[in-house]
Amino acid sequence: xxxxxxxxxxxxxxxLLLALPACSGSSGNTKSAGAxxxxxxxxxxxxxxxxxxxxxxxxxxxxxxxxxxMVDEFNTDSTDVNVNMTLLDxxxxxxxxxxxxxxxxxxxVFYLGAGLxxxxxxxxxxxxxKKAGYTADDIEMYGPLIEASCVDGELYAAxxxxxTYILYYRTDILKEYGFDAPPSTWEEMKDxxxxxxxxxxxxxxxxQHKGADxxxxxxxYTWQTLLQQNGGNLMDLDNMKSTENTPEAVEAxxxxxxxxxxxxSKMGTSANNGFREGKVAMFTFTQGPITTEGYVDDxxxxxxxxxxxxxxxxxxxxxxxxxxxxxxxxKTKHPKEAGQFVKSFTxxxxxxxxxxxxxxxxxxxxxxxxxxDKAAIEKVINSAPELWNPIIDQGNVxxxxxxxxxxxxxxxxxxxxxxxxxxxxxxEMTPQEALKQLDxxxxxxx
Amino acid sequence: MSKRKRQExxxxxxxxxxxxxxxxxxxxxxxxxxxxxxxxxxxxxxEKKFVGLSNFSFMFVKDASFKxxxxxxxxxxxxxxxxxxxxxxxxxxxxxxxxxxNSIWRxxxxxxxxxxxxxxxxxxxxxxxxxxxxxxxxxxxxxxSGPKWLFDSKVAMLAVILFNVWKExxxxxxxxxGGLQKIPAELYEAASVEGANWWQSFRRITMPxxxxxxxxxxxxxxxxxxxxxxxxxxMTNGGPGNSTTTLVTYIYTKVFDSVxxxxxxxxxxxxxxxLVTMVKNYIGRDGAIDE
Numbered sequence: 001x002x003x004x005x006x007x008x009x010x011x012x013x014x015x016l017l018l019a020l021p022a023c024s025g026s027s028g029n030t031k032s033a034g035a036x037x038x039x040x041x042x043x044x045x046x047x048x049x050x051x052x053x054x055x056x057x058x059x060x061x062x063x064x065x066x067x068x069x070m071v072d073e074f075n076t077d078s079t080d081v082n083v084n085m086t087l088l089d090x091x092x093x094x095x096x097x098x099x100x101x102x103x104x105x106x107x108x109v110f111y112l113g114a115g116l117x118x119x120x121x122x123x124x125x126x127x128x129x130k131k132a133g134y135t136a137d138d139i140e141m142y143g144p145l146i147e148a149s150c151v152d153g154e155l156y157a158a159x160x161x162x163x164t165y166i167l168y169y170r171t172d173i174l175k176e177y178g179f180d181a182p183p184s185t186w187e188e189m190k191d192x193x194x195x196x197x198x199x200x201x202x203x204x205x206x207x208q209h210k211g212a213d214x215x216x217x218x219x220x221y222t223w224q225t226l227l228q229q230n231g232g233n234l235m236d237l238d239n240m241k242s243t244e245n246t247p248e249a250v251e252a253x254x255x256x257x258x259x260x261x262x263x264x265s266k267m268g269t270s271a272n273n274g275f276r277e278g279k280v281a282m283f284t285f286t287q288g289p290i291t292t293e294g295y296v297d298d299x300x301x302x303x304x305x306x307x308x309x310x311x312x313x314x315x316x317x318x319x320x321x322x323x324x325x326x327x328x329x330x331k332t333k334h335p336k337e338a339g340q341f342v343k344s345f346t347x348x349x350x351x352x353x354x355x356x357x358x359x360x361x362x363x364x365x366x367x368x369x370x371x372x373d374k375a376a377i378e379k380v381i382n383s384a385p386e387l388w389n390p391i392i393d394q395g396n397v398x399x400x401x402x403x404x405x406x407x408x409x410x411x412x413x414x415x416x417x418x419x420x421x422x423x424x425x426x427x428e429m430t431p432q433e434a435l436k437q438l439d440x441x442x443x444x445x446x
Numbered sequence: 447m448s449k450r451k452r453q454e455x456x457x458x459x460x461x462x463x464x465x466x467x468x469x470x471x472x473x474x475x476x477x478x479x480x481x482x483x484x485x486x487x488x489x490x491x492x493e494k495k496f497v498g499l500s501n502f503s504f505m506f507v508k509d510a511s512f513k514x515x516x517x518x519x520x521x522x523x524x525x526x527x528x529x530x531x532x533x534x535x536x537x538x539x540x541x542x543x544x545x546x547x548n549s550i551w552r553x554x555x556x557x558x559x560x561x562x563x564x565x566x567x568x569x570x571x572x573x574x575x576x577x578x579x580x581x582x583x584x585x586x587x588x589x590x591s592g593p594k595w596l597f598d599s600k601v602a603m604l605a606v607i608l609f610n611v612w613k614e615x616x617x618x619x620x621x622x623x624g625g626l627q628k629i630p631a632e633l634y635e636a637a638s639v640e641g642a643n644w645w646q647s648f649r650r651i652t653m654p655x656x657x658x659x660x661x662x663x664x665x666x667x668x669x670x671x672x673x674x675x676x677x678x679x680x681m682t683n684g685g686p687g688n689s690t691t692t693l694v695t696y697i698y699t700k701v702f703d704s705v706x707x708x709x710x711x712x713x714x715x716x717x718x719x720x721l722v723t724m725v726k727n728y729i730g731r732d733g734a735i736d737e
Contacts, residue, residue, distance in 0.1 A: 119703075
């Protein structure tokens with residue numbers, strides 16, 4: 001009798017176990033293992049207030065409060081749409097979005113790099129913004145970099161801000177070692193860096209390449225900047241082949257590696273921290289550290305640092321350009337409502353807010369937007385012209401070409417460059433070996 | 447079969463059912479799925495394209511990063527296993543006797559085990575920092591110029607292993623203490639009477655008597671070494687270059703872009719672990735060693 005009871009108990013428990021997944025929420029959601037908790041996949045008319053609910057997954061491009069305020073303002077103004085923003089983090093957010101969207105349970109609106117990703121385009125996962133209510137007039141307002149968010153003339157993502165590469169330099173250190181101005185060419189840069197490192201007995205590093213320090217991911221930007229300035233390309237888009245291994249690329253990589261071979265720079269030393277402490281005289285990176293590292297507010301650094309456009313290479317001084325955008329899921333049940341939100345969130349009316357929280361290059365042609373919005377943007381620029389002018393000037397010499405090229409084999413390139421460029425810098429591989437392997441890995445992924 | 451036997455068998459299967467179900471859903475089906483995906487080219491969002499064994503041929507013929515990951519996995523496993531075992535056994539021998547002091551020591555060596563791997567990985571990453579890190583500062587104070595640790599391809603793997611040995615040896619040490627405490631004291635007394643020295647007692651009594659627990663310890667250590675990932679990812683991302691890329695970090699970097707390649711590497715890892723464990727089991731059960 002007792003055995004029967006035990007058997008019954010076991011079977012009951014097993015059935016309960018089987019029933020558990022059924023209690024875990026709406027169907028169709030279970031495929032997305034990495035989906036954030038607020039995702040519900042499909043949008044539905046909310047019974048409580050009769051507004052269409054739009055799920056929005058975003059990455060922390062600006063401070064969360066700034067973005068949440070924009071969402072709240074939209075929700076207040078809109079009579080029929082309510083947006084729920086879920087903020088993911090940079091370390092895994094892109095993968096969570098990809099998993100969610102691929103599984104069909106992703107958000108209605110989500111973050112995407114402004115240069116788009118081929119996987120999303122080829123998988124028909126993005127809704128052309130015209131189908132989400134964008135008009136020709138809306139698209140006409142953008143500046144020339146908008147090309148990076150288009151495929152065959154069709155706009156797929158609404159850009160928010162662009163990142164570019166700029167030169168950070170310590171004015172006090174340069175002056176101490178006899179330099180009145182930042183370097184204007186890469187050769188001049190190396191000479192200056194060498195003099196500072198040698199004359200300081202190694203106590204000050206003349207220059208540090210981002211990515212060869214503690215921020216490994218940044219090697220992608222550093223490398224692509226040098227490659228571009230030396231006349232190289234990432235992709236042959238006609239033949240869909242990676243073209244990292246070219247004489248121009250080898251030369252650029254040898255130049256990069258020479259800083260470490262000649263002991264001008266040391267692998268591992270943090271550019272950001274060293275710069276703050278006066279132990280690194282120069283480095284190049286995006287506008288990020290101005291705010292994220294607090295340089296702009298640091299009383300100890302006041303008057304001791306500045307930024308400038310990048311030094312010029314063989315092929316000019318265009319450099320890394322990247323951007324942040326949002327797009328609409330092709331599977332959304334509410335394209336128009338999603339489009340309304342995207343238009344508001346990324347619209348000219350919010351540009352000054354984005355710029356207030358982040359020194360990003362805004363995407364609009366100022367002559368084509370509302371005079372009030374233009375005045376607000378100009379006010380931000382005029383509040384710190386010493387920072388904004390070099391950033392805007394650098395943005396003006398950049399083209400969307402590399403952004404479009406990085407669209408293909410994005411993840412393989414991002415990961416491969418991180419490993420293999422560093423392998424060439426520390427002598428684990430020759431530049432030719434590293435670049436050949438890079439092409440092999442990217443071509444495999446294409 | 448008698449009714450009683452049948453009932454016993456039924457209740458046994460009923461008890462096993464939940465575990466089998468969980469294994470099936472969360473282990474076996476994903477494993478079969480993964481092996482199936484290894485025959486496809488797929489980027490997670492597009493269409494899957496059947497490519498047969500070309501993911502495997504790419505890895506073994508063209509992909510220098512995979513070959514390096516394979517080599518690194520073997521190096522990591524061997525050095526990590528040997529170092530951890532020696533340290534764990536040494537500490538177990540030192541702290542096996544029941545006393546308050548030994549209890550405190552055993553607690554101390556166990557502390558790193560309970561702290562999350564990623565947290566300690568971040569801490570050690572700071573300690574290893576070449577210019578400002580505590581390790582090089584200490585070395586510098588005694589006149590030694592420390593290496594660049596995680597930023598030097600030649601040292602990074604050793605640095606990562608050193609961390610893992612420090613983090614994990616306490617666990618194996620405690621397991622071995624359990625084994626040592628079960629060895630009857632009479633055996634040592636008899637050996638002593640016969641004039642055996644410490645080394646002879648260790649070789650002739652301790653090691654043979656520890657064999658079952660050693661078998662368990664080395665099996666767990668072997669599997670854990672093969673699937674090392676979190677601390678490597680936190681500390682080096684598999685770098686600098688490919689110097690600390692193991693099979694698992696290779697799989698992780700590929701999975702969001704080339705699911706087929708990542709799955710193929712998973713199959714290789716599974717086969718490796720399976721074969722090595724089988725060989726180990728075979729040798730471990732062989733009379734020459736066990737008797």
